[in-house]
Amino acid sequence: MEARRVVVVGYGMAGARLAEEIRDRDxxxxxxALTVVGAEPHPAYNRVLLSNVLAGGVDVDAVRLHEPDWGHRSGVDLRIGTAAVRVDRAARVVELADGQALPYDALVLATGSVPRLPPVPGLFGPDGGLSDGVAVFRDLDDCLRILAAARPGAPVAVLGGGLLGxxxxxxxxxxxxxxxxxxxLGHPMERQLDPGAGRVLADALGRTGVEFRFGRSARGYTPGVGLELDDGTAVPAELLVVATGVRPEAGLARACGLAxxxxxVVDDALRTTDPRIHALGDCAQHRGTVNGLVQPAWEQATVLAALLTGADPGIRYRGTPVVTRLKARxxxxxxxxxxxxxxxxxxxxVLRVEDPTRGRYAKIVLRxxxxxxxxxxxxxxxxxxVTQLFDQGMPAPDDRLALLLGRALVTGPTGSTAPADLPGTTLVCRCNTVRKEQLVTAWNTGARAVGALALATRATTGCGTCLDVVTAIADWLATRKPAPDLAS
Structure with missing residues (x-):
């Protein structure tokens, strides 16, 4: 039986995870027969952690998802540093910028998203590219560009108060x-925060040294000088970082006539209007929603890999409840x-408590x-x-004040509040959909440290916020009982 030719266009987090999931099943x-095309010259990396690179918390090597020889070792025809420029649906061929043509039986578009840039005078140079001293914050090269330009002590302006900004x-x-x-607008992260939370967040960031100009737009930019605002005031800036949102990269799809x-547009099988072409991640719109977060993309990758390999023809993607976390020191x-x-x-x-002096705000909505x-x-x-209650669909505790203050603990069937005694279905790592029972299974089959659990289950390798819980479970497993003899 001849293997089906599957071409994945995009070697970001979604495309890389899909390739891994396909090889796990086949x-x-x-x-x-898998081919992955990536426009960037780097091996796949975790874009979620680029803010940690920018802050100096981790180095570039620490955010890599694959080693340079991953394609060879995994039996994947990996083409990096070249972009797909055209899809010929009639001939079922993807044309690359380097002149190569890749035939396919199934094509997956994992083209991600690109920065949405405002029409600010001075932002662009005569050649149409960004002016000197202007950078976006989206990919690894953007991050390295910012690091090279941001001299300590120099003034920097960030245009946009959303998550990335x-x-x-x-x-x-x-x-x-x-x-x-x-x-x-009047407060940061207006899509994810109400005004009260926005004010407390701005105050908390202000105490770290970040200044804000709310309710103002840029009227113009002068390289090496800074921004002129719409009220006539100026913001000095040797470097301007533009973080004014993103848009799905759908150029290939639009050019070849897809909806x-x-x-x-994709259905629950992540099919486009051409059943031989699928899409996932930031570029895909499922049930009217475009998700720009890693967890939906990786859940989509699991579903699509099962469909493309025939491992589970009945599986479908039904959507992902979204949890957003700000990754800022x-x-x-x-x-x-x-x-x-x-x-x-x-x-x-609606429950709410506000403590701006200590940078605390809690609002919980119950229905x-x-x-x-x-x-x-x-x-x-x-x-x-609260995240656990949201994930599990469990009733909220009667003591609402304790819930707001973080004193109400979700307990296991014995009433224990220890993390390891929670039900096996407890979602520990949202990014990778890793539940407690998977960690226990990995431990019992030889992954006897946090790093080994991460390799076996991918827990902690997304945004990293589940590290404390995974560590607590590992500590409990280490002391729970003598480890079984794997050789017996």
Whole structure:
């Protein structure tokens, strides 16, 4: 039986995970002859952790998902440093920038997203590229460019107060820059935060050294000087980092006639309007939603790998409840579900506590005694409990104040509050959908340390926020009982 030719266009986090999942199900390439095309010249890396690179917390090697020889070792025809430029659907061929043509039986578009740049005078040079002193913050090369340009003590402006803008600002402050964030609305991260949480977050970041100019837009940029704002004031900046949002990269799909709205339209089998072509990750629009986060992309990769290999023809992707976390040193922020809900909505209970002096804010939205939304800033214990309730669809504890303050613990069947005594179905690592029972199984089959558990299950390798829980489970497993003799 001849293997089906599957071509994946995009070697970012979604494309790389899909390739891994395919090879996990078909390690010898009997079912799938896999080719992966990546425009960037680097091996796949974890884009979620680039803010840590910017802040100096980790080096570039630490964010790599694959070693340079991964393709050869995995039996994958890996083409990096070249972009796909055209899809010929009639001939079922993908044409590359280097002139090569790749035939396919099934094609997967994992083209991600690209920065959305505002039409600010001076932002672009005569050649149409970004002016000197301007950088976006999206990929590894962007991160390296910023690091090379951000001299300690120099003023830096960040245009955009969303998730990426704040992560860039906090990282650059940590490197000794004088950072001002310019944002057109009245508080940061307005999609994920209500105004109260936004004010507390801005104050907390302000104490680290980040300055804000809210309600202002850029009127122009002068290289080496800075930004002129719409009120006539100026923000000095040797470097301008633009983080004004992203848009799905759907150019290939649009050019070959696939349905594109916000992103490339896909169904529950992640098929586009051409059943031989699939899409996943940031470029895909599923049930009217485009997700720009890693967890949905990796869950989609699991589903699509099972379909492409024939391992589970009945599997479908039904969507992912989204949890957003800000990855900024000294700031613990979680936002999930329906956050822009107020108590006057029928059938809704809204709990809120605000402690701006200590940088703490908690808002929890309940419907029918279930958590349907929350904003949790500076309260990591509450964030862990509320996220678990949200994931499991479990009823909220009766003691609402304890829940807000992080003192209400979700217990296992024996009433224990120890993390390792929680039900096996407890979701520990959201990015990789790793549950407690998978960690226990990996431990019992030889993964007897946190690093080994990470290799076996991928827990902690996404955003990294589950490290404490995985460590606690590993500690419990190490002392629970003598390890079984694997040789027997």
């Amino acid at each position: 390690p010898d390439g009997v079912r799938v 704040l992560e860039a600002a906090r990282g650059l402050v940590g490197r000794g820059n004088l950072v001002t964030v310019v944002h057109p 594109v709205e916000q992103g490339i 000294g700031i613990d922020l979680t936002s999930l579900g329906e956050v822009h809900v107020e108590p006057d909505e029928p059938g809704v209970e 029918d005694n279930l958590v349907v939304g929350a904003v949790l800033l500076g309260v990591p214990d509450a964030a862990a409990t």
